[in-house]
Amino acid sequence: MAVIISIVNQKGGVGKTTTAVNLSASLAVAGRKVLLIDLDPQANATTGLGVSKKELKISVYRYIMDPEAPLDGIIPTMIDRFFLLPSNSELVGAEVELVEADDRAFRLRNFTERVRKDYDFIIIDSPPSLGLLTLNSIVASDGIIITLQCEFYALEGLSALMNTFERVKESLNPSIKIFGIILTMYDIRNNLSRQVMEEVKKHFGSLVYNTVIPRNVRLGESPSFGKPIILYDATSKGSQAYIDLAREFLSKVGK
Amino acid sequence: MAVIISIVNQKGGVGKTTTAVNLSASLAVAGRKVLLIDLDPQANATTGLGVSKKELKISVYRYIMDPEAPLDGIIPTMIDRFFLLPSNSELVGAEVELVEADDRAFRLRNFTERVRKDYDFIIIDSPPSLGLLTLNSIVASDGIIITLQCEFYALEGLSALMNTFERVKESLNPSIKIFGIILTMYDIRNNLSRQVMEEVKKHFGSLVYNTVIPRNVRLGESPSFGKPIILYDATSKGSQAYIDLAREFLSKVGK
Ligand SMILES: Nc1ncnc2c1ncn2[C@@H]1O[C@H](COP(=O)(O)OP(=O)(O)OP(=O)(O)O)[C@@H](O)[C@H]1O
Ligand SMILES: Nc1ncnc2c1ncn2[C@@H]1O[C@H](COP(=O)(O)OP(=O)(O)OP(=O)(O)O)[C@@H](O)[C@H]1O
Numbered sequence: 176m177a178v179i180i181s182i183v184n185q186k187g188g189v190g191k192t193t194t195a196v197n198l199s200a201s202l203a204v205a206g207r208k209v210l211l212i213d214l215d216p217q218a219n220a221t222t223g224l225g226v227s228k229k230e231l232k233i234s235v236y237r238y239i240m241d242p243e244a245p246l247d248g249i250i251p252t253m254i255d256r257f258f259l260l261p262s263n264s265e266l267v268g269a270e271v272e273l274v275e276a277d278d279r280a281f282r283l284r285n286f287t288e289r290v291r292k293d294y295d296f297i298i299i300d301s302p303p304s305l306g307l308l309t310l311n312s313i314v315a316s317d318g319i320i321i322t323l324q325c326e327f328y329a330l331e332g333l334s335a336l337m338n339t340f341e342r343v344k345e346s347l348n349p350s351i352k353i354f355g356i357i358l359t360m361y362d363i364r365n366n367l368s369r370q371v372m373e374e375v376k377k378h379f380g381s382l383v384y385n386t387v388i389p390r391n392v393r394l395g396e397s398p399s400f401g402k403p404i405i406l407y408d409a410t411s412k413g414s415q416a417y418i419d420l421a422r423e424f425l426s427k428v429g430k
Numbered sequence: 431m432a433v434i435i436s437i438v439n440q441k442g443g444v445g446k447t448t449t450a451v452n453l454s455a456s457l458a459v460a461g462r463k464v465l466l467i468d469l470d471p472q473a474n475a476t477t478g479l480g481v482s483k484k485e486l487k488i489s490v491y492r493y494i495m496d497p498e499a500p501l502d503g504i505i506p507t508m509i510d511r512f513f514l515l516p517s518n519s520e521l522v523g524a525e526v527e528l529v530e531a532d533d534r535a536f537r538l539r540n541f542t543e544r545v546r547k548d549y550d551f552i553i554i555d556s557p558p559s560l561g562l563l564t565l566n567s568i569v570a571s572d573g574i575i576i577t578l579q580c581e582f583y584a585l586e587g588l589s590a591l592m593n594t595f596e597r598v599k600e601s602l603n604p605s606i607k608i609f610g611i612i613l614t615m616y617d618i619r620n621n622l623s624r625q626v627m628e629e630v631k632k633h634f635g636s637l638v639y640n641t642v643i644p645r646n647v648r649l650g651e652s653p654s655f656g657k658p659i660i661l662y663d664a665t666s667k668g669s670q671a672y673i674d675l676a677r678e679f680l681s682k683v684g685k
């Protein structure tokens with residue numbers, strides 16, 4: 176039975192996709208079977224794994240509209256045991272199309288419950304908003320991971336995210352947990368990074384992962400080659416950090 | 431009569447708010463009367479100018495729901511001639527509340543047309559999505575400015591943004607123009623930055639501003655002090671870049 180995790184933060188550009196892709200790849204390399212679901216109409220996780228969103232015939236949109244549809248939308252990646260349910264721009268329409276549907280918050284969950292037995296982990300990349308897609312992601316999950324860029328605006332948005340989390344926990348998914356907060360794009364030369372880190376550790380204590388993802392040029396380059404960092408440059412600090420993160424994650428979820 | 435501009439890009443974290451705040455401040459310092467509208471429920475432009483979103487009694491939400499409401503929601507900033515229409519989290523509800531309204535794409539425009547005569551420039555900061563709020567922003571504007579982080583994923587999203595722009599131009603706002611593309615967080619040490627810049631200049635030519643905003647730590651620090659960069663550190667490369675940008679902008683729009 177898979178553990179299902181959403182990578183969330185409504186603040187844009189804080190490393191959600193980079194973490195979803197590279198944590199998934201690192202878990203697969205560590206021998207786990209992983210499904211990455213790209214729930215962002217921007218489809219960055221899809222492109223970052225070398226899949227052309229324009230040529231896609233089936234995307235996650237099909238399963239949001241019909242959770243019982245045949246599973247041929249799930250595609251392999253270049254890493255063994257690592258599968259992707261890709262996205263494309265048709266997902267943009269879902270938020271409006273589902274406004275009237277009573278089960279609009281449960282569409283993704285209906286799909287993930289169906290495939291949960293086939294994987295060790297299901298990781299969901301969400302868009303930069305607290306709308307219906309992110310809601311679907313949190314409702315479908317056992318826990319959330321918050322990626323937090325070490326910057327002022329990113330810290331600012333944390334309380335809104337926590338409020339949304341509490342509301343979902345009370346009404347839609349009582350068993351959801353916070354698996355942790357991951358600090359991303361940490362720049363050791365920059366005071367602001369250190370101040371944000373100290374502030375977050377003060378408020379959230381042990382929820383904050385010990386593994387910190389440094390700002391690393393190779394992480395920004397790897398999606399342009401359609402590869403996770405471990406295939407693009409396994410010797411880089413970025414790749415090493417995501418391997419460390421996968422190890423810490425496995426010990427925290429007890430697998 | 432004000433020139434009205436939206437700062438847009440559905441990709442998150444690409445410098446929309448930083449550009450909206452610092453271009454507005456630099457135009458005000460150059461003697462223009464400017465209204466900055468924060469149309470993002472995250473309210474980063476509001477916080478970045480030292481305004482407490484929790485204590486706000488009136489936000490832009492009031493004018494989206496009632497464009498004829500009294501104008502006491504517009505507040506002065508610490509810079510002469512620079513005014514703010516702040517945001518807070520009540521704006522989150524607008525997208526769903528307006529789904530049935532026939533004029534849902536024109537709400538902000540009804541407000542900006544009312545106040546256009548009072549300013550030289552109205553600048554609108556939009557959220558990281560192509561939803562109803564960003565649609566309102568584009569429909570209310572004479573032109574859009576696209577902030578583009580010099581990274582692969584940011585470049586990737588440009589075609590989706592251009593499609594949305596064309597659709598709005600055809601059906602909702604035929605006179606809308608693209609005022610330009612501004613490259614942000616340019617890192618001179620990083621090949622990827624240079625490659626993205628060359629790619630963008632190849633496709634968009636003179637639409638790309640000559641002024642490039644460098645990655646600059648002081649720009650990331652200034653919002654935590656509630657100040658635009660020109661007040662936080664006028665000697666920084668970040669501040670100088672936004673002053674140059676304001677000058678280039680004024681010459682491009684002929685004011
Ligand atoms: N540790 C890092 N070092 C350097 N660059 C990074 C790092 N993590 C992410 N990036 C780059 O920063 C940008 C933002 O990261 P990413 O797209 O993963 O964030 P996101 O939260 O998914 O954004 P969005 O809110 O748009 O979905 C991307 O261009 C990415 O390549
Ligand atoms: N030129 C720069 N140099 C260094 N840091 C920058 C620069 N421009 C913006 N930043 C920082 O990068 C982060 C992202 O910028 P900003 O919040 O302005 O982007 P945005 O596009 O408005 O994000 P969102 O999509 O969440 O609205 C912020 O923490 C900001 O302080």
Ligand SMILES: [Mg+2]
Nearest residue numbers: 191192215219
């Ligand atoms: Mg993303």
Ligand SMILES: [Mg+2]
Nearest residue numbers: 446447470474
């Ligand atoms: Mg912003």
